[in-house]
Amino acid sequence: MRKGTARKIDLSEEDLQLLNSPMGLQLLLADKKPNIDKALRLVKNELKFHELQAEVIKLQNWVIEKNKKVVVIFEGRDAAGKGGAIRRITEHINPRHFRIVALPKPTIEEQGQWYFQRYVNQLPKPGEMVFFDRSWYNRAVVEPVNGFCTKSQYRSFMEQVNSFEHMIMDSGIHLIKFYFSITKEEQARRFKEIQSSPLKRWKLTPVDRKAQELWDTYTEFKLKMFEHTDLKQSPWIVIEANRKTEARIQALEYIINNIPYKALQEGSEDDED
Numbered sequence: 296m297r298k299g300t301a302r303k304i305d306l307s308e309e310d311l312q313l314l315n316s317p318m319g320l321q322l323l324l325a326d327k328k329p330n331i332d333k334a335l336r337l338v339k340n341e342l343k344f345h346e347l348q349a350e351v352i353k354l355q356n357w358v359i360e361k362n363k364k365v366v367v368i369f370e371g372r373d374a375a376g377k378g379g380a381i382r383r384i385t386e387h388i389n390p391r392h393f394r395i396v397a398l399p400k401p402t403i404e405e406q407g408q409w410y411f412q413r414y415v416n417q418l419p420k421p422g423e424m425v426f427f428d429r430s431w432y433n434r435a436v437v438e439p440v441n442g443f444c445t446k447s448q449y450r451s452f453m454e455q456v457n458s459f460e461h462m463i464m465d466s467g468i469h470l471i472k473f474y475f476s477i478t479k480e481e482q483a484r485r486f487k488e489i490q491s492s493p494l495k496r497w498k499l500t501p502v503d504r505k506a507q508e509l510w511d512t513y514t515e516f517k518l519k520m521f522e523h524t525d526l527k528q529s530p531w532i533v534i535e536a537n538r539k540t541e542a543r544i545q546a547l548e549y550i551i552n553n554i555p556y557k558a559l560q561e562g563s564e565d566d567e568d
Contacts, residue, residue: 306331340540347547348387355388355424357556362421364468365554368430369546371475372513373503374485376536380475380543381426384550394419397428410434410452411459418463431456432472435520440512441502453523460529469554470529473546474517475536479510 316338326333358365369377381395396417405413411431419425429437434452438444444452464470477485486503489495506513525531532549536542 306335337540340544344383344540344544344547347544347551348384350551351384351547352388353558354551354554354556355392356559358424359389359392359422360559363556364419364421364466365424366419366427366463366468366470367424367550368427368432368470368472369475370429370432370436370473371536372477372482373500373506374482374489375475375477376539376542377475378428379539380536380546381428383543384547385426388424392422393424393426395426395428396430410448411455418468431459432520432524435524436513436516437502440509440516441505453519456524457526457529460524460526464528471550471553472529472531473549474521474531474533475542476533477536479507481537482510483507 357363369381371377378397385393385395394417398413398417401413414427414431417425417427431452434444434449435456439446439449460470486499486507489498521531532546534542534545
């Protein structure tokens with residue numbers, strides 16, 4: 296194709312209908328220079344995500360009805376999209392039967408407790424789903440990278456974490472561990488976007504500001520975490536998260552496909568687990 300030649304785009308009738316929908320037009324006009332391919336991809340992804348959101352409502356109904364317990368962990372680098380993914384995944388489910396847990400820095404009292412204690416206090420009761428926006432795995436990566444724990448505390452965590460997860464799964468908890476992975480360039484772009492927005496600037500912490508500088512150290516500890524804690528019964532599910540909506544789709548599909556729920560019919564007398 297010669298420079299300056301317009302590219303012919305073949306669109307099906309379905310594609311045209313999607314682009315002419317309110318969502319399609321909004322996405323098409325979101326950029327200063329409209330990109331038909333991008334807008335079409337985004338609208339298709341969004342519609343797919345809506346289908347999955349409807350399905351996760353069925354999953355939650357099963358959790359409630361059958362008194363099941365679910366924990367979903369979201370780990371990843373700063374600005375990887377963990378919090379946004381959790382918000383979209385839980386957008387339409389019953390707020391009385393799920394919690395989002397994003398614990399702050401431990402208190403003096405908590406610092407004197409068994410490391411896992413404050414996470415045990417956040418585990419689900421029967422009929423509840425809990426989504427961790429960062430979890431006990433802070434001690435596997437964030438804390439040692441930033442000097443927030445001692446080498447002895449890090450070693451102790453790595454020695455105990457697999458047994459801890461075995462115990463909570465033996466208690467009947469369905470455990471899923473996601474790691475949202477982004478490139479160094481994408482993290483830098485997102486930091487710049489956050490910094491330039493008065494509404495988002497509060498999200499940047501001192502830890503975030505050092506993330507690019509410490510990129511290779513984060514990688515080193517991340518790989519150690521995978522090597523030691525990627526187990527058959529509780530594997531790490533790595534989600535390529537440079538594209539947010541596609542990452543959310545992958546995560547939600549995994550949840551739906553790997554928790555053995557059974558859609559309940561209204562008025563059903565079915566007591567099968």
